[in-house]
Amino acid sequence: MSYVLAKSLKDAAEFLSAEPEKVTILAGGTDLMVFDRDCIRKNPVLDISGVAEMRRIQLQDHQLSIGSVTTYRDAILSPLTRRYASALVEASQRTGSTQIRNVGTLGGNVVNASPAGDALVALVALEAQVEIVYGLKSYRQGVGAFLKGPKKTDLPVNHLLTRLLIPVHEGYVGSSFYKLVNRASNQHGLAISVVSAAAVVKLSKDKSRLEWARLALGAVAPTPVRALQSEEILRERPLSRDLLREAAEAAVQAIAPIDDVRATAAYRRKVVPAIAENVLADALRKAGH
């Protein structure tokens, strides 16, 4: 086994583009060590967890720039994520245990592409983009398009996810995340989502309508999905509890749940409207309604 500890982003990008073999990129290791130990034994390993410049959270050109090795703990404590991306902070707070939040990274959650990945749902609702680097080249892609299926992404071999970029909006904007778990497993604080949801809303200047709303749902399809019909129902109509309910009920149109060890598809269909309504109402409250 060969192991390289990257000291800088340049270091990491150069190593990846020069290496003829597939390299295993190691961040916090909380998915890799559990599911993919073979990759660590077979392939050269590049450890990016110590690259300080990939762990920064900053405001840049009306975007929140979050380095891919930002841990859940970093995201929870950052005044910038707390101000501009509360859905992501809440998803981070509901992820794993203290130990997992201390080392698990947001970039790792995105590349792992679990249908039940919590931060992923918040990032989809926040319309985050991923920044990918290979050698001296870089490009960006919407996180929704980047996710191709359970554990599948659009990331080519030896390409590095460097940053997540979240648009920052002025005005009455609020966001929220909610995670429904099996009560028995929640006792350990380590429960995988049965259903999760994130909402981001922007109120009109007089606060009577929504200029726009975004609703994403997790653990109900191969990747997190946007409830586009719900979003359309909410746009520019006078706000009321009935409107929220109508939009929340339409969210089931967006999902394709399966039966698994955590819940049946029928149960997931049943709870989605209530969860969607709660998360939308909380986002509205945070936006100032």
Ligand SMILES: Cc1cc2nc3c(=O)[nH]c(=O)nc-3n(C[C@H](O)[C@H](O)[C@H](O)COP(=O)(O)OP(=O)(O)OC[C@H]3O[C@@H](n4cnc5c(N)ncnc54)[C@H](O)[C@@H]3O)c2cc1C
């Ligand atoms: C006990 C336990 C509880 C958990 N609870 C939750 C939970 O509640 N919610 C949840 O969503 N997840 C949970 N997880 C899953 C996991 O902690 C998260 O998905 C975490 O964010 C993964 O990040 P990492 O840094 O550990 O990734 P790693 O394990 O280091 O990497 C994961 C994958 O991403 C690739 N990768 C990582 N970073 C990059 C990068 N910058 N560029 C390219 N490829 C990269 C790796 O090669 C690997 O394929 C849990 C895991 C455990 C073990």
